Amino acid sequence: xxxxxxxxxxxxxxxxxxxxxxxxxxxxxxxxxxxxxxxxxxxxxxxxxxxxxxxxxxxxxxxxxxxxxxxxxxxxxxxxxxxxxxxxxxxxxxxxxxxxxxxxxxxxxxxxxxxxxxxxxxxxxxxxxxxxxxxxxxxxxxxxxxxxxxxxxxxxxxxxxxxxxxxxxxxxxxxxxxxxxxxxxxxxxxxxxxxxxxxxxxxxxxxxxxxxxxxxxxxxxxxxxxxxxxxxxxxxxxxxxxxxxxxxxxxxxxxxxxxxxxxxxxxxxxxxxxxxxxxxxxxxxxxxxxxxxxxxxxxxxxxxxxxxxxxxxxxxxxxxxxxxxxxxxxxxxxxxxxxxxxxxxxxxxxxxxxxxxxxxxxxxxxxxxxxxxxxxxxxxxxxxxxxxxxxxxxxxxxx
Ligand SMILES: *[C@@H]1O[C@H](CO)[C@@H](O)[C@H](O)[C@H]1NC(C)=O
Numbered sequence: 001x002x003x004x005x006x007x008x009x010x011x012x013x014x015x016x017x018x019x020x021x022x023x024x025x026x027x028x029x030x031x032x033x034x035x036x037x038x039x040x041x042x043x044x045x046x047x048x049x050x051x052x053x054x055x056x057x058x059x060x061x062x063x064x065x066x067x068x069x070x071x072x073x074x075x076x077x078x079x080x081x082x083x084x085x086x087x088x089x090x091x092x093x094x095x096x097x098x099x100x101x102x103x104x105x106x107x108x109x110x111x112x113x114x115x116x117x118x119x120x121x122x123x124x125x126x127x128x129x130x131x132x133x134x135x136x137x138x139x140x141x142x143x144x145x146x147x148x149x150x151x152x153x154x155x156x157x158x159x160x161x162x163x164x165x166x167x168x169x170x171x172x173x174x175x176x177x178x179x180x181x182x183x184x185x186x187x188x189x190x191x192x193x194x195x196x197x198x199x200x201x202x203x204x205x206x207x208x209x210x211x212x213x214x215x216x217x218x219x220x221x222x223x224x225x226x227x228x229x230x231x232x233x234x235x236x237x238x239x240x241x242x243x244x245x246x247x248x249x250x251x252x253x254x255x256x257x258x259x260x261x262x263x264x265x266x267x268x269x270x271x272x273x274x275x276x277x278x279x280x281x282x283x284x285x286x287x288x289x290x291x292x293x294x295x296x297x298x299x300x301x302x303x304x305x306x307x308x309x310x311x312x313x314x315x316x317x318x319x320x321x322x323x324x325x326x327x328x329x330x331x332x333x334x335x336x337x338x339x340x341x342x343x344x345x346x347x348x349x350x351x352x353x354x355x356x357x358x359x360x361x362x363x364x365x366x367x368x369x370x371x372x373x374x375x376x377x378x379x380x381x382x383x384x385x386x387x388x389x390x391x392x393x394x395x396x397x398x399x
Contacts, residue, residue, distance in 0.1 A: 027053055027103045029112040030060060030079075035119050038082065038167050040197045040206055041160065043095070043119050046080040050101045050112065058101050061111065065096040075102070082162040084195065087125040088207035095119040126203030128153060130181075133196075133209040135295065137235045140191050144172075144209065145183030146198075153182060156197040159190030160208060169197060192293050211293070215285050215300030216244065216268070227274045227305060230267045234286060234295075239264055241292035245285050246270060247299075251278040251308055261289075277309040 032048040045062070049055060062081050063073040066089070074081065085095035098114035129147040136143070144155060155172040172184035188194055191211075198205040216231035229246065233239050242262035248255050260268060272280070282303045287296045 026110050027058065027101045027112045029115045030099055030101050031115075033099060033115055033117045035117065037122055039158075039169055040122055040156070040199075040204060041084050041086060041158070041169070041195045042082055042162055042167055043085050044080055044082050045097060045099070045117065045119070047099060047115075049079065053101065053103065058103055061100050061102050061114075063098040063100075063114065065098060065116075066090070070098070084160060084162070085119050085121065086195065086206040086208065087121055088205065090121075093121055093124060095121075121204070121206075123199075123204040124202070126151075126198070126200050126205055128198050128205055131198075131207075131209065133211055135191060135211040135213055137213075139187070140189065141185060141187045142191055142194065142209070142211070143183065143185045144196065145178075145181045147180055148177070148182045149200075151200040151202065154199045155184045155186070156199060157186050157188060157194055159188065160193050160195040161190070169195075211295045213286070213295055213297045215297040217300065218246070218282050218284050218303045220280070220282060220303060220305040222274060222305075223271075225274055226271045227280060229270045229272065229282060231284065232267055233262055234297075238288075238292055241288045242286050243289050244268060245287070247283050248272065249281040250275065274306070276306065278306060279308045280305045 028050040030047040030050050033045065034047070035043050035045045037043050047060070049058065059075050059077050060079070060081070061073055061075050062083070063070045064083060065071065074083075081099075083095075083097065089095075095118070097117050097119060099117065100114040101112040103110050128149060131144065131146045133142050133144040135141070142157075146153065155175075156169040157172055158169045159166050161167075170186075170188075172186040174185040176183050176185070194208065196207055196209050213234050216233065219230050221228050231244070233242055239262045244260045244262070245257055246260070247257035258270060260270060262268065274280075282305070283299045283301075285297050285299045288294060
């Protein structure tokens with residue numbers, strides 16, 4: 001009897017410790033997790049209440065995991081949750097969601113270990129190449145096209161919302177084909193928060209498209225020493241969201257790219273110093289800053305201004321003719337110099353030879369060696385006629 005009583009006492013003690021332990025530590029996790037697809041985008045996950053907690057005192061934390069880390073989380077008191085699981089967001093064939101129970105709040109909040117659930121997509125992901133979706137704000141329309149593959153693609157769309165009324169994808173019917181691409185034009189009031197489904201026989205692709213707009217059209221005009229560029233912002237209310245990039249070439253050479261944030265009113269403007277001898281090529285694009293919906297444009301058509309002046313011809317003349325003339329002069333003067341060198345510059349006697357000769361002549365008699373030495377011409381000798389003069393004879397005879 002005492003043994004049974006002791007045993008019961010022991011059991012109740014352990015149970016009490018266990019309960020106390022649970023209350024002081026983490027709550028137990030939710031159980032019986034399951035999911036059901038509501039359409040190709042949205043899945044409904046449900047679970048059961050963990051043991052030993054009351055419905056009103058427990059909350060659940062739902063975490064969407066991406067590559068092993070939490071990418072976003074939500075809290076709810078219900079025992080189900082709707083979430084979009086898009087093939088382009090997960091990079092695999094399933095979404096991973098962690099659900100944990102949470103009790104208390106603030107500093108005394110306690111969370112259970114998370115329970116993971118892998119949600120497999122309805123169809124495997126298919127490759128669709130170069131999807132581009134051009135959005136028109138004024139028409140509230142999106143023109144999506146892609147490179148045609150082996151299988152025909154059907155495009156469905158709806159706003160990405162999770163409420164009952166929103167979960168009904170519509171098929172895009174305004175389809176078209178060009179030489180290499182297929183496309184479809186769709187109109188939707190949720191066009192900034194739209195989910196697309198590309199459905200083929202073997203697979204599918206679900207995603208929120210990157211929305212592309214047409215690049216701003218540049219206008220260029222001359223203003224004094226500058227070129228003034230202006231353009232009209234894209235047709236939305238989010239003017240401060242835009243960031244513009246303008247790149248330009250000056251005289252065929254890339255000069256620079258400049259960035260501008262959108263301003264609240266008026267057209268956008270920029271100035272560039274204008275060298276009138278150059279042609280300018282401008283190109284622009286626009287993107288949205290980080291905290292705004294992802295919208296971008298590619299670079300637009302090139303807008304040109306001015307003409308490249310042909311290189312200065314007088315300079316070319318100077319650069320070619322002057323050296324030619326100069327060398328001609330030098331050649332001519334060389335020629336002249338050679339021809340008349342005897343006049344311009346007689347042979348200069350070697351000073352050492354003169355010295356040697358002087359030394360040798362100091363000992364010997366000077367004897368004529370060549371006929372070229374100076375020979376004085378014989379002077380004409382007048383015969384002297386001496387006549388005796390008498391004292392009285394006149395001097396008239398000799399004069
Ligand atoms: C959609 O884009 C294609 C290809 O650029 C074009 O031919 C078509 O006219 C566009 N549709 C609309 C409604 O803008």
